[in-house]
Amino acid sequence: MKKIVSVLMAIILLMSIAGCSSPKKETAKQVKSESKERVVATTVAVTEIMDALEVDLVGVPTSSKTLPKRYKGLPEVGNPMSPDMEKVKSLKPSEVLSVTTLEYELKPVFDGVGMKANFLDLTSLKNMQSSISDLGKKYGREKQAEAVVTKLDKKVASIQKEVKGKKEPTVLILLGVPGSYLVATEHSYIGDLVKQLGGKNIVQGEQVEYLASNTEYLKKADPDIILRAAHGMPDEVVKMFDKEFKTNDIWKHFAAVKKNRVYDLEERLFGTTGNLAAIEALDELKKMMYP
Template sequence: MMSFKLWRSTAVLAITLLVAGCSSNTSTENSSAENSGANTSKTTEVSVTQAADEVKDEVKEDYRIVSTTVATTQFFDLLDLDLVGIPTSVKELPKRYDGITKIGNPMTPNMEVVKSLDPTEVFSVTTLEYDLAPVFKNAAIKSTFLDFTSLAKMNAAILDIGKRYNREEKAQTIVDGYNAKVEEIKQKVAGKPQPTVLILLGVPGSYLVATENSYIGDLVRLVGGKNIVQGEDVEYLASNTEYLQQSNPDVILRAAHGMPEEVVKMFDQEFQENDIWKHFNAVQQGRVYDLPEELFPTTANMAVAEALDAMVDMLYAD
C-alpha cells in the first residue's frame, strides 16, 4: 500500500478587519418661552440627528489609505476610494492611481516610505499577515489584512470595507455581480460529469499542490470540479507524485507564482524528465493547462468572472 505523505505548509490565517466607529454627543438647552411646543422640539431633534450624520460622514471620508498588493489596489479602485500609497509591481494598476507614491514589493514594503505617507490604515492580504503584521505593529501603523482566499471571503471583505468607507451601494453591486456569475456557471455545468482536478502551484525551483482552501481550488469547486486532495485545512501541500498518479485526475492545472515564464519551463522539464507523469490520464488526454497569472493569482482579484469562464472551458473541454 502506497503512503500518502504531504507535508503541511503555512495555515491560512483568519481575516482581521478593525471596525472604526465614530460617535457624537449633543446637548440641548430647554427654552423658557411658553410657545416652544412639540413641533419645535421635533425640529431640534431632526437638526441634531442630521448634524451627527454629517459629522459621521466627514469622519469616514477623512482617510489616508495605503494599499500594498495589486489585488487590494484593484479592490479600492472598484470602490472608488483614493489611495496615498500603492505597491511597486510590473503588473498594470488602475489608471486612477497614476502618480501615487509606490511603497515597494507587497511582501517587503518600504516602511520608511509607508510611514512618511502618514496613513490612517494600511491594507494587505491574509496570506502575508504572518510576516507583515509584526512589521506594521512595530511601526505603530494600523493594518488590516483582507482574506482573498475564496470568492465568498473576498465578497465579505468588499461589503465590510464598503460599509466602513461609505461605499455600501458600490460594494453591494460588485458582490451581486459576482454572485450572479456563479449562478450562471452553475446552470451552465448542471448535469455534466464532475471532473477530478489536480492543481499544481509552481514557484521557481519547486511546486506545491493546491487544496480547496486555496483561491484556485475555490474556483475549481465553484465550477463543479472535484479537487483530488480532500479534507485538508491549509492552502498548499508538498507533493507525492506517486500518490497523485494513483488519484489519476481528469485535468491538471499548473499555476505559476512569481516568475511565470521560468515556472512554466520548470513544469515542462518536470513533465518531460519525470517518467511518472506520462502515466497520468490527464497527460495522455492532453488535458494539462497552464493558468495565466493575471486571471489565476494566489489570491482573489477583480477578474473573477473571466477566471470562472476560463475554468469552465478547461474543466469541461470536449
C-alpha cells in the same frame, strides 16, 4: 517538510502577490486625500478592489503590473511581502491594507511601528465578497460594493447552471515557481474556483492552502485534469513544468497527460489570492473543465 513548504510559499507570494514587483524610479509626488481617511494599499488585488469602490488612496504597491488610472502618480511603498515601512509611515496612513495570506509575517512588523493594518481575506470568492462589503460599509461605498458583489454572484449562479448535471471532473492543481512546485488544496483561491465549478480537488481533508508534492500519491488519485499555475516568472515556470513532465517518467502514466487534459493557467487571471479578474477566470476554467 513543513519548513520546505513554508520557504516555497514565501517565494511564491513574493513573486505573485507583488505582481512581479520591481524597483521604479520615484517620479510621483504625494497628493492629498480629499477625505480624512488616508489609506495605503500594499497589494495589486487590494488596489484594484479600492478602485472598484472608488476610494482614494495615498500609497500603492510597487509593481510591474499596470495599476488603475485613479492612482497614477501616487507614492509606491514597495512589494507586498516587505513594504518599505519608512515610506508607508511617511504617508501618515489612517489604515494600511494587506491580505490575510501575509498576516502572520506582516502584522508584527506593522504593530512594531505603531501602524494600523487591516488584512483582507481573499482566499475564496465568498471571503473576497465579504471583504468588499466590509470595505464598502467602512468607506461609505455600499452601492459600489454591492455592485461588485452582485456581479460576482450572478456570474457564479450562471456558470453553475451551465455545468449542472455534467460529470464532475477530479482536478490536480500545481502551483509553481522556478525550480519547484506545490499542490494547491481546495482551500486555496484557485482550489475554490474549481470547487465553484463543480470540480473535485484530489487533495481532500487538509486545512492548509498548499502542500508539498508527492507524485506517488497524486498518481494513485489519477485526476481527470491537471492545472498548472505559473507565478512570478510564468515563462520560466512553464518551461520547468514541461521539463518535469517530460523527464519524470511517472507523469506519463497520468490519465490527464494521456488525454491532453493538462492546462497552464494565465497568471493574470489565476493568482494566489482572489482578485476582480474572477469572472474571466471562471469562464476560462469552465472551458478547461468542461470542454
